Every structure is written in C-alpha cells, then in structure tokens.
Amino acid sequence: DNMVAADELELRVDLELRAGGTAKTVFSATYAHDQGNDAVIAMSPPIPKVTNTDLIFTLKQAAGTSRNFIWSVYEYANA
Helix, strand or coil, X not given: CCCCCCCEEEEEEEEECCCCCCEEXXXXXXXXXXXXXXXXXXXXXXXXXXXXXXXXXXXXXXXXXXXXXXXCCCCCCCC
C-alpha cells in the first residue's frame, strides 16, 4: 500500500463504442487516505463484452504526493 493521508485515487472504466468515438464511464471508484497494510482489491460490477468496443482502464491520482502504484486488470470468467 503506497497511499498515505491526503492521497486520493480514482479508478475508472470507460467504454468506447467505436474507435475514436466518445467514451462513457461504466464504473468509477475513489479511494482516499491510507488504506492500511493490506492491498486494496477493487472489483467492478460485470461489464459485458460488446463487439466493436474498447474498455479503457484509468488509475488517476487526484490528490497527494505523486507516487507509483502497482495495478492490474484481470478478466473474470465463470466456469
């Protein structure tokens, strides 16, 4: 956990309907201040795959001292 008091992060998932088209936010979550020693795991609600679309994942630091964060995106599939 890299976050400290006064830090604020925004995790956002945008859906772009066509290449170069307008993106619409389909999930957004904000995390603020120290999150403790355990890693924060964020899970969006299911976002269906649609033909000819792109999902754009963004982690933006809105406040606090600039720092690096390790983050990943995983696809979850029901067995």
